[in-house]
Amino acid sequence: MNLPNDHRTGHHDEADQAFVQHARELWQEAARRIDPTTAGQLRAARRRALDSARTPTSHATRWLIPTGALAMVALAALMVHEPAPQQLPVTPMNTAVVAVDADNDDNDLPPDAEQADPDLYQDLDFYGWLAANQNYMAAH
Amino acid sequence: MNSAVGTLEAGFLADTRELPTTLDAFLAQVEKRAFRMAELQLRQREDAMDAVQDAMLRLVKHYRDKPAAEWAPLFWGILRRRIVDLQRRRKVRSIVVGWFSGGRDGDGDDMPIWEPADQGPGPLERLHDVQSYADLAAAVGKLPRRQREAFMLRMLEGLDVAETAHAMGCSEGSVKTHLSRAVHHLRDQLEDWR
Numbered sequence: 001m002n003l004p005n006d007h008r009t010g011h012h013d014e015a016d017q018a019f020v021q022h023a024r025e026l027w028q029e030a031a032r033r034i035d036p037t038t039a040g041q042l043r044a045a046r047r048r049a050l051d052s053a054r055t056p057t058s059h060a061t062r063w064l065i066p067t068g069a070l071a072m073v074a075l076a077a078l079m080v081h082e083p084a085p086q087q088l089p090v091t092p093m094n095t096a097v098v099a100v101d102a103d104n105d106d107n108d109l110p111p112d113a114e115q116a117d118p119d120l121y122q123d124l125d126f127y128g129w130l131a132a133n134q135n136y137m138a139a140h
Numbered sequence: 141m142n143s144a145v146g147t148l149e150a151g152f153l154a155d156t157r158e159l160p161t162t163l164d165a166f167l168a169q170v171e172k173r174a175f176r177m178a179e180l181q182l183r184q185r186e187d188a189m190d191a192v193q194d195a196m197l198r199l200v201k202h203y204r205d206k207p208a209a210e211w212a213p214l215f216w217g218i219l220r221r222r223i224v225d226l227q228r229r230r231k232v233r234s235i236v237v238g239w240f241s242g243g244r245d246g247d248g249d250d251m252p253i254w255e256p257a258d259q260g261p262g263p264l265e266r267l268h269d270v271q272s273y274a275d276l277a278a279a280v281g282k283l284p285r286r287q288r289e290a291f292m293l294r295m296l297e298g299l300d301v302a303e304t305a306h307a308m309g310c311s312e313g314s315v316k317t318h319l320s321r322a323v324h325h326l327r328d329q330l331e332d333w334r
Contacts, residue, residue, distance in 0.1 A: 019327055020295050026273045027296040031172040041189055042171040049196035050164055053204055 159208050166211050167196055174219055177292055180277050181223050182230075191226055195219040216293055217307035224285075279329040283322055286310075290318035291326070 034042075160166040171192060178188035195218040203214050280288055286308070293304045294315065304319075305312045 016323060016327070019330070020323065022272075023276055023326070024296055024298075026276055027173070027176065030273050031176045034172045034175060038175065038185070038189070039172065042175055042192065043168075045189070045193035045196055046164070046167045046171055049167065049193070049200045052197060053163075053200045 160211075161208060163200060163204055163211070166208065166215075167199075170212070170215060171196070173297060174215070177297070178219065178223055180281060180292075181288065182226055183281070187226050187230075191219060191222040194222050212299060213303040213306040216297065216299065216303075217309065220289055220293075220307055275330060275332070276326075279326050282329070283325055286314075287318045287322035287325065290315050291322035294319050295323070 160169055174192045174195065175188055178191040179185060182188050182191065195215060198218050199211065199215050203211065206214065280291060283291065289308055290304060293299045293307055294301065299307060301312045301315050305315045308315060
């Protein structure tokens with residue numbers, strides 16, 4: 001060991017040795033005289049540490065958490081990207097269907113009245129009468 | 141001092157250098173000294189027990205397949221890092237407590253560093269040479285951290301310089317420097333031992 005500015009003599013070296021040896025003896029004595037409760041806790045801690053190596057986590061358990069997390073992410077992605085209800089393009093046929101549906105609901109106007117064919121409104125009563133008569137004819 | 145180191149290498153450090161053949165034997169051999177080392181640095185029994193237990197778990201979990209000759213520096217290195225972690229965590233906790241309390245008591249004086257109360261029996265109560273060990277522990281506790289680690293691992297635990305350097309994560313030259321300063325400071329503080 002190189003002490004900075006070390007002017008020690010052999011006598012001092014012996015004193016250092018004695019000092020370190022005394023410190024070490026005290027240290028070992030302190031370790032030996034640990035109270036029984038603490039010693040028991042240390043033994044238990046050692047057992048737990050060694051048991052953790054003897055009982056490795058099972059293959060299924062090891063994969064359970066990442067697999068579960070992956071499933072959750074996939075489910076969340078599906079919910080976010082779920083397609084919106086499909087809307088039919090606006091055509092006269094479609095507007096008629098919408099009109100009939102609206103009639104069945106006892107509503108005079110289709111739900112998307114602004115996009116419906118304006119001529120439809122003029123013949124709305126006729127279509128209603130026609131539908132009612134067709135139902136009547138079919139019944140008899 | 142050089143001759144002192146030579147004597148240590150050849151002589152009384154040898155008794156803890158017996159190589160255990162199983163991890164169980166190794167841990168049984170070092171667990172009490174490890175507890176004393178953690179207790180001396182953390183000054184709190186429960187934290188010391190946590191540090192030792194964590195070091196045991198990590199050694200077994202990560203290094204059980206390593207050669208037995210490497211267990212000692214690995215274990216003491218893990219324990220050293222765990223102690224430093226706990227000391228840092230305690231310091232942060234102290235700062236947070238200081239924030240909430242304003243850092244000053246009713247008289248306007250700075251609050252002491254917060255330390256958890258130790259409810260267990262005093263660590264020195266059962267020692268024969270209580271006062272000498274108390275003096276040593278107090279003097280070692282006052283050393284700067286790196287000097288304290290070097291002294292405890294090299295002189296008290298008996299690791300060689302290379303193993304101490306490995307456990308401390310520094311060069312062998314740094315170990316020697318820290319160690320010489322530590323012994324110098326301790327001898328100055330423990331005048332009564334001469």
